[in-house]
Amino acid sequence: MSGTLQRVRQAWRSSVAALLIAIAASPALAHKPSDSYLSLQVGADGLSGRWDIALRDLDHAIGLDADGNGEITWGELRQRHQAIAAHALARLAIAADGQACAISAGEQLVDDHSDGAYTVVPLQIDCPVAAPRQLSIDYRLFAELDPQHRGLLRLDVGDVSRSAIFSPQAASQQFELADQGRIAQFLTFVGDGVWHIWIGFDHILFLLSLLLPAVLLWQGGRWQPVDRLRPAAIDVVKIVTAFTAAHSITLSLATLGVVVLPSRWVEAVIAASVVLAALNNVWPLVQRRRWLVAFIFGLIHGFGFASVLADLGLPQASLLLALVGFNVGVELGQLAIVVLFLPLAYWLRGTGFYRRGVLVGGSLLIALLAAAWFAERAFRLELLPF
Structure with missing residues (x-):
């Protein structure tokens, strides 16, 4: 084996070792891609839901860290509740059987997900149709800032749950609310995986x-x-x-x-x-x-x-x-x-x-x-x- 090849391989091994050491030394600082979690429930009393949005994403979009110290306190978050609700609701539209629903935000809370703190926005949804057969959802959160952002939907209709993934490339989707069979649910999850x-x-x-x-x-x-x-x-x-x-x-x-x-x-x-x-x-x-x-x-x-x-x-x-x-x-x-x-x-x-x-x-x-x-x-x- 030539000396040049030996030096190349030694440099390659050293680079691999350095990278693995860096991985082991810094797990607490890494972050996963931007997601939010939209949960909607369709029941006898109409439509309701909650929206969990990462504080780090909101800080980047509208600014939450007022004193710039790198930490978002409850006081800083509470002062921005109206701005958060306005920013989020301007980027979400729901229609029942083709008729637009009015969406308002309740009092916000904070929850922890696997990748950090999220604000929880309760959603009050008033639709003209009492028992809709179809929901249309248009999701545009952070579309202008992060083309990799995803909105993960959990839609509960009675005892049946289904899911969907929103992205800038799939921002508008429709959902039939008729009782799905197991095969239809399975195919929905297959599509999510693809x-x-x-x-x-x-x-x-x-x-x-x-x-x-x-x-x-x-x-x-x-x-x-x-x-x-x-x-x-x-x-x-x-x-x-x-x-x-x-x-x-x-x-x-x-x-x-x-x-x-x-x-x-x-x-x-x-x-x-x-x-x-x-x-x-x-x-x-x-x-x-x-x-x-x-x-x-x-x-x-x-x-x-x-x-x-x-x-x-x-x-x-x-x-x-x-x-x-x-x-x-x-x-x-x-x-x-x-x-x-x-x-x-x-x-x-x-x-x-x-x-x-x-x-x-x-x-x-x-x-x-x-x-x-x-x-x-x-x-x-x-x-x-x-």
């Missing part, structure tokens, strides 16, 4: 980083194209299966409350996993068993998936159905990515464009982006506009 993986850019980039070398083989100190599709397809199947098995385990454990990890630590490690997987394509230390990397880090990604279901607070009657449906949706979302990726990558595998531009250049860009995410989550920096 959508979650498609907007989970860190999960997608981690998976792509592991898949990019699948159509190549490391020989003679460089990446060479594989001769046949079969070994590439087998490698992809191993990677996706390992990732699926791993995150299914931790998704189930976390959603059922068996194992709970701080979401701040989880999100920081997820960003770090993307960095490591991408850099391994440039300086490959793990060449043949990327499925093992997928499994190890997939365990952490599963805790990230679980934060969606856990913070929704679904009732026990819907929890198992939600867990299975959401997990199936995640797998279908991943499968769609693989189906698009593999034929195109195999077709381009012998070109310099793929080996140097896509594999090396793309991996370096992914690593740079994920490193910025890690810095934001681990040290509360604002480096990216998204």
Whole structure:
């Protein structure tokens, strides 16, 4: 082995060690992506609800920390209650059977979620229709500030719960209030899982980083194209299966409350996993068993998936159905990515464009982006506009 290659590998190992030490030393400072939790109940007396919004997001949007000391006190929060309600309600619209409902805010409280303190805004909702058959919801909170923000909806109609995810790309949605069967509920959670993986850019980039070398083989100190599709397809199947098995385990454990990890630590490690997987394509230390990397880090990604279901607070009657449906949706979302990726990558595998531009250049860009995410989550920096 040449001295240059030895120095490169030693630098790579040192970088990995430094990054892992930084992860271990700073779990309390990381944060997960911006979410709010909208709960609506449809009962015999009409429509009511509550809206949990992260204080850190509100501070960024309208300012809550009056003295600028980095801490939001109850007094500072109480002084901004009217501003919070006005800001939030201006970005939420509900219609029953096509007729707009009037929404007002009650007295606000504070609650803790897995990623910090949230203000709780009770919602009084007055609809012209006493027993609506359909609800239309338009959700625009923080859309102008954070394109990755999500609104997680829990809609209770009688004893039946369903969920939905709002984002700037899916801001308006309609819900039929007729009694849903179990199959319809299951399909709703499947759709939530598909959508979650498609907007989970860190999960997608981690998976792509592991898949990019699948159509190549490391020989003679460089990446060479594989001769046949079969070994590439087998490698992809191993990677996706390992990732699926791993995150299914931790998704189930976390959603059922068996194992709970701080979401701040989880999100920081997820960003770090993307960095490591991408850099391994440039300086490959793990060449043949990327499925093992997928499994190890997939365990952490599963805790990230679980934060969606856990913070929704679904009732026990819907929890198992939600867990299975959401997990199936995640797998279908991943499968769609693989189906698009593999034929195109195999077709381009012998070109310099793929080996140097896509594999090396793309991996370096992914690593740079994920490193910025890690810095934001681990040290509360604002480096990216998204």
